[in-house]
Amino acid sequence: MGSGIACHFANIGVEVLLLDILPKEPSDKEKAKGLTMEHPLVRNRIATENLTMALKSKPSPIYNQKFASRITTGNLEDDVKKLGEVDWIIEVVVERLDIKQAVFEKIEQYRKSGTLITSNTSGIPIKFMNKGRSEDFRAHFAVTHFFNPPRYLKLFEVVPGPDCKQDVVDFLMNYGEKFLGKTAVLAKDTPAFIGNRIGIFGIQSLFHQVKELGLTVEEVDKLTGPVIGRPKSATFRTVDVVGLDTLVHVANGLYENCPNDEAHDLFKLPDFIATMMENKWLGSKTGQGFYKKVKNEDGKSEILVLDLDTMEYRSKKKTNFPTLELTKTIDKPIDRFKVLVGGKDKAAEFYRKNFAALFAYVQNRIPEISDELYRIDDAMKAGFGWENGPFEIWNAIGVAKGIELMKAENLAVTDWVSEMLEKGINSFYTVKDGATYYYDIEAKAHIKKPGQDAFIILDNIRKSNEVWKNSGVVIEDLGDGILNCEFQSKMNTLGGDVIAGLNKAIDLAEKDFDGLVIGNQAANFSVGANLAMIFMMAIEQEYDELNFAIKLFQNTMMRMRYSSIPVISAPHGMTLGGGCELSLHADKIVAAAETYIGLVEFGVGVIPGGGGSKEMALRASDIFRKNDVELNVLQEYFLTIGMAKVSTSAYEAFDLGIMQQGKDVVVVNKDRQLAEAKKYARIMADAGYTKPIERKNVKVLGKQALGMFLVGTDSMKAGHYISEHDQKIANKLAYVMAGGDLSEPSLVSEEYLLDLEREAFLSLCTERKTLERIQHMLKTGKPLRN
Known part of the structure; x- marks a missing residue:
């Protein structure tokens, strides 16, 4: 955890000193090298090994491996004096009060006055950790509870100590949100704070319900996954990943420390959990938990599931509930809940009992763990990946x-909820003038949720600010002369409606506005072109229509690039294929840090056909320098496409040549992304944006490059690294990026390269093996190597 936090601070450009305890003696490897306890490598081994292990883990804790150079490792004996030079000390030692107090004692000897000290504890009361500390220490001490892994989980609970200064609290909240990219939630010093208190209750409640309702592990995971806006790992798979022992530790702590909790008995572990703990079936770390991966008789991997009645592993059974079928046409989880609690099967009964218990519990946690209900929702969304709190x-x-569901389970309604309804207020949230308002218990009225001024929330402005829409796109007025084009197709694929919407957005922006942002707040920016449409055209051999569709996509990309207004792309999450090509043609990319962007068309048997192949040839041409080995430069861009490279963060996209230094920017907090994109559009417009001149001077290398590429693909095929069809695709790409079979290096136009690209794309769509790849991707979501 300490290494993960260190990596995330390095992610945002902070210099980090990572200290750990001294080893007791040199390891066998160190002894073999003649190293003694006096050697720095031995003395710093624990911190260094933990950091190395973290950097090798997947998913990576760091945006770019180069950023690891911002972290220096050391030990708590030799380097503790360096604490006098730092601005913020974060304690991440084991959850034992005596060890924490010993560390704080040492810290106090060396820290300078005014240095921030925070603990990543998940439950030890601050008054115990603070005991014996100086006034200045206590004034600058708080808990900053990161959720694991720190890079990916957004919850950042800030729990001030009783003597902590208000400006320290304000700094931590602002820094967490603005710089660390977190959802900073102010919590009280209560057991497990907010996230784990509610989250562990939810899991424990479900543990007790599963037997009562006769549900299986796989049924519960089906009911508590994406259908209700929760992660794919749902409940039991999540416990396996986190570790059953971790969950038990927190649950036991709540059982011991919350004797007056009305749900106290729920924190007592059911028998099947006790059996799993005895058997050390802790999940992924021990190779088995609620699930177990084995090799079956055919030698293939199979995932078995634990039968909670027999406590033996068995094959997974298919799950099917009529109530879930009713929600298949409802896109957003928030719109499914009414349907889910209204069904007549076991699933609906589960939801009614589950939500009744959850509602009853959270209503009673105010004001115990939070004075404001929105903080509970924010904590669950950011810490547990719930789409809705x-x-x-x-x-x-x-x-x-909700009250009706609670009463059916003999659960009492708290006074403040009853009072709210008596006053005629029948919602916890409302939206006014594009802002979210929440019901404040003390004020007995809706109050504007703080911190929204830095955000643009499309859900809040869509209806009031809509300028135009079709089935694939909504165009909204963001204010200050800037439009936004929001995709709304499935997975934000780029089909005919989206392309029409993009062209309409450019029309409107050029006529009546000053700039255009292309952004949305779905899980992913865009997974690329509408493959099903391409497959149907190709299988029906409608090549004229397919040619027209590709040409329309290319023309739209070029229209974006050469429009009279600045166009900003705001990618996040998966930004693949056509989504990447769109971003390549924007005037500026304002990317969320968690952007996984790349040209992945090779995986479905084609080359980028919406300007991506052309653009990579153009970008290579732009960085050719006198006396450069130009072939080497072009080869790097060729490999980015040919190996279907996808960045693991926006920062890696710079290394791939997809994002450009000095032009494109990264926003760590995704919630701020659209506001930042709008800001850059406004700045570019105010600076006197001028329509770019179309390029007719792209240097291509002709036969010289084509020959090198063909020799390379031939060698790869001979070495069995690629298939015959892979080679065919690569050779088509080589022809495009070389500018064709030209006898010498030449200057060509973008249009020339686009024609080559489109011709190559179409020819590959006539190949049976390409159609097999597209069909396999549509069926399984995975690439086929044939």
Whole structure:
């Protein structure tokens, strides 16, 4: 955890000193090298090994491996004096009060006055950790609870100590949100704070319900996964990943430290959990938990599931519930909840019991763990990956309906909820003038949720600010003369409606506005072109229509690039194929740090056909320098496409040549992304944006490059690194990026390269093996090597 936090601070450009304890003696490897306890490599081994292990883990804790140079390792004996030079000390030692107090004692000897000290504890009361510390220490001490892994989970709970200064709290909240890219949630010093208190209750409640309702592990995971806006790992798979022992540790802590909790008995572990703990079936770390991966008789891997009645592993069974079928046409989880609690099968019964218990519990946690209900929702969304928090779910079902569910389970309604309804207020949240308002218990009225001024929330402005829409796109006025084009197709694929919407957005922006942002707040920016449409055209041999569709996509990309207004792309999440090509043609990319962007068309048997192949040839041409080995430069861009490279963060996209230094920018907090994109569009417009001149001077290398590429693909095929069809695709790409079979290096236009690219794309769509690849991707979501 300490290494993960260190990596995330390095991610945002901070210099980090990572200290750990001294080893007791040199390891066998160190002894073999003649190293003694006096050697720095031995003395710093624990911190160094932990960091190395973290950097090798997947998913990576760091945006770019180069950023690891910002972290220096050391030990708590030799380097503790360096604490006098730092601005912020974060303690991440084991959850034992005596060890924490010993570390704080040492810190106090060396820290300078005014240095921030925070603990990553998940539950030890601050008054115990603070004991015996100086006034200045206590004034600058708080808990900053990161969720693991720190890079990916957004929750950052800030828990001030009793003597902590307000400006320290304000700094931590602002820094967490603005710089660390987190959802900073102010919590009280109560057991497990907010996230784990509610999250562990939810899991424990479900543990007790599973036997009562006769549900299986796989059924529960089906019911508590993406269908209700939770991660794919749902409940039991998540416990396997986190570790059953971790969950048990927190649950036991709550059982011991919350004797007056009305759900106290729920934190007591059911028998099947006790058996799993005895057997050390802790999940992924021990090779088995609720799930177990084995080799079957055919030698193929199979995932078995634990039968909670027999406590033996068995093959997974298919799960099917009529109530879930009713939600298949409902895109957003928030709109499904009413349907889910209204069914007549076991699934609906599960949801009614589960949500009733959750609503009853969270209503009673105010003001115990938080004075404001929105903090509970924020914590669950950011820490547990819920798309909607408990009060948002209750709101969607209806406050009165939620009470009905609770009463059916003999659960009492708290006074503040009853009072709210008596006053005629029947919702926890409302939206006014593009801002979210929450019900404040003390004020007995809706109050504007703080911190929204830095955000643009499309859900809040879509209806009031809509300028134009079709089935694939909504165009919104962001204010200050800037439009936004929001994709709304499935997975934000780029089909005919989206392309029409993009062209309409450019029309509108050029006529009545000053700039255009292309951004959305779905899980992913865009997974690329509408493959199903391409497959149908190709299988029906409608090549004229397919040619027209590709030409239209290319023309739209070029229209974006050469429009009279600045166009900003705001990619995040998966930005693949056509989504990447769109970003390549924007005036500026304002990317979320968690952007996984790349040209992946090789995986479906084609080359980038929406200007991506052309653009990579153009970018290579732009960095050719006198006396350069130009072939080497072009080869790097060729390999980016040919190996279907996808960045693991926006920062890696710079290394791939997809994002450009000095032009494109990264936003660590995705919630701020659209506001930042709008800001850059406004700045470019105010600076006197001029329509670019179309390029007719792209240097291509002709036969010289084509020959090198063909020899390379031939060698790869001979060495069995690629298939015959892989070679065919690579040779088509080589022809495009070389500028064709030209006898010498020449200057060509973008249009010339686009024609080559489109011709290559179309010819590959006539290949049976390409159609097999597209079909396999549509069926399985995975690439086929044939």
